[in-house]
Amino acid sequence: MIKVDNLSFSFPQKELYNNISFTLEEAQHCAFIGTSGSGKSTLIDILMDPERYMFEGRLEIDPTCTIGYVSQFSQLDKTKDTTVFEYIGEEFIKLQNEITSICTEMETSSDIDSLLEKYQLALDAFDSIGGDDFESNINKKLNLANLMKLKDLKVSALSGGEFKLIQVMKEMLSRPDLMIMDEPDVFLDFENLNALKNLINSHKGILLVVTHNRYLLNHCFNKILHLENMEIQEFDGRYIDYNFSLLQTKIELQELTIAEGEEIERNESIIDNLRHIATYNSEASRGRALKARVKFQERLEARRIKAPFVDIKQPNIRLDIDNEMEDTVVVTVTNYSVAFDELLLDHVNFEIKSTDKVAIIGANGTGKTTLLRDIFRNNHDSIEINADVKVAYLSQNQGEVLNDANTILEEFIDAGFKTYDDVRSYLSNYGFEGEIVNQKIASLSGGEKNMLQLAKVAASKANVLLLDEPTSHLDTYTQLALEKAIEEYKGAILMISHDFYSVVNGMDYVLIIDDKTIRKMSMRKFRKMIYASHFDRDYLEAEQNKKSVEMKIELALKDTNFELAKVLVDELEELIKLL
The missing domain is CATH 1.10.287 (Helix Hairpins)
Structure with missing residues (x-):
């Protein structure tokens, strides 16, 4: 369906691809992975509109190939006064109305031949997208995503996560030959993420999905495209087999x-x-x-082997603090409430101690971000911050923390660094080297902007961190580096995250939003709750065993004990078959 052969492309300040080649064929569900800023979104733009780009090499797309697209930055149009059903079925309803209109016109017109031709074209278009069954198909998709309750709601009333899923359904129902999705999982809560998994796995056409979400990567794809250091690697198989x-x-x-x-x-x-x-x-x-x-x-x-895909350099994230506090309460929330059009949170009470690492878990639109922002601003009667606390904040709305008009260098001079050399030296730990530090923040990818936020948080040396979706847009290597940094951090963390692995690998316990209030839950109970809802009974044990063997392999490699590492690899292969 699509063949890319020796494609090269660069911007004035950066070379992106050097003679990359790959194919996309029928029935492939392909995950498109790579570190932030490696050019994944640009490559998608080239596939969708090759005439706009001056690239070298060959790009062959079947002339009959239709492409559907879901952007990572889709915005909800609040002005559209339409229901969810009407929004998803927009193309079907439009063709249906056109067919009805032509039939009505044929009753009175003398130009029957012209109208018959128009009627046949509209009918063919309607049939090609499964028009006869469109109502039934919409209902099936809504049921699959457990969103039937939204069918008659206005689109303007949806949360961002719900709207993203509705967009995915709309594109899928138009039956494109190739469907491209750019980070469709960003900010989805776990229930919506599971719904996205079901939609992806039920899709019959070719899929190309940019994602860093380990849950989707482990459960949705039969092909991997990995873009790194201007090169690309194809792998036919699951992500777990690729690793x-x-x-x-x-x-x-x-x-x-x-x-x-x-x-x-x-x-x-x-x-x-x-x-x-x-x-x-x-x-x-x-x-x-x-x-x-x-x-x-x-x-x-x-002849030394260069393997750009084997050992990707992780950023060196270090979360140090200036003022380490003894075991004391640093944040107290008493009888907190928040409402917009409706009451979101009520009678919320909890406290965070100086070394607690805590995740706030709840569905999209339940007030998590508002609570975290109120703690950061510290101007709410229900919130008390210890006088010795220094707070740093990472926002899912990146413009809240970063100034798009600044260059990267300017942003960090504003953050308190004395010289440009100091900034360059510091940012090299986060993968920002060379001319990229002179780029405007507005030109960066979502992952690069979140990396800059993490760099600012780390530079603050604060003893309480408020992190709102810190892993969004981050590649898996950076997610792992962040988990390690969180594990070694000596202060308190209050984190909103829908990334299951980041929560279970880094947090001490969770605060669950339930019936407009918050209750504390142990990590053991939270993990069991998620696995009971979404996995087979033995999956948790198999995954824990896999992680244990991987750690043993890592230790064996550190000791250069290759014989032991190979024995353990055989053991790991058997465990992977169970997942």
Whole structure:
């Protein structure tokens, strides 16, 4: 359906792709992954409108191929006075009305031939998108996403997450040959995320989905496209199998690297000896021997395997604090309430201690962000902040923390850094190197903007962090680096997140929004609740065993015990078959 052959493309300030090739074929559900700023969204733009871009190489798209698209930045049109059913069925209803109108016109018109032609075209278009069954198909999609209750609601009344799912349904029902979705999971709560999983898995056409969500990656796709360092890698199979393949390659490369390193060391020793001899023995044969050894060394260096997909460099996120506090209460919320058009939260009471790491969990539109923002602003009668607390805030609305008109350098000078060299040195830990630091923040991807927010939070050295969807738009490597930083952080964290893995891997307990108030739940109970709702009975145990074996492999590789690592890899392969 789509073939990309040796495609290269660059912006004036950045080269994105260098001779990349891949295909998209019938029945493939493809996850498109890669670190932030690697050019995933730009490649999608090229696929959708190749005439706009001056690229090198070949892009072959079947001329009959229709493309559907769901943007990561879709905005709800509050002015549209239409129901959910009418919104999803807009194309069907429009064609249906057109057919009815033509039939009415045929009753009185003398130009029957022209009208018959128009009627047939409209009928063919209606049939091509399954028009006869459109009401039934809409109902099936709504039921699949557990959103039948929204059918007669106005679109303007939907939460952002609900609207995203409605958009996905609308595109799917038009039956495009290729459907492209750019981070459709961002900000979806877990129930809506599960609904998205069901919609993806039920879709019959080709899918290309940019996502960093580990839940979707592990449960939805049969092909992986991985874009990194201007190169692309295709893998036919599940994400979990792709990671297993990378791990096997990593072990082979590390073993080979050590063997090569030892050979290079021996060769360098011989070269040093030959050079030493050459200083007092000027025989031509000695010079030739030295020259041959140097060339051999150059060949050894040249054949070192470069594997850009095996070991992606994680950012070095460090969450240090200036003022470490003893075990004391840092945030107290007493009888907190919040309402907009309706009451969202009422009689909310909880306290956070100085080393607590806590996730606030609740459906979209239940007041989580408002609560976190009120704690940050500290101007609400129901909220009390300890006098020794310094708070840092990461917002899901990135413009609340970052100034789009600033360059990256300017943003961090404003944040208190003394010199541009200080900023450059600091930001290199977060993957911002070279000319990118002179770019306007407005030009960055969503993932890059969230990385900048994390860098600002870390630079503050605050002892209480308020994080609103910190993993949104972040690639999986950065998510793992953030989890590690959170684990090592010595202060308190209050985090809103719909990313299940970030919550269970980094938080001490959760605050669940339930019936307009908040109750505390242990991590063990929360994990069991999620797994009971969405997985087979033995899935939790299999996943925990898998994680345990992966940690043993990591330790074996640190000790360069490759034989043990290979034995453990066989054990891991058997566990992966259960997932």
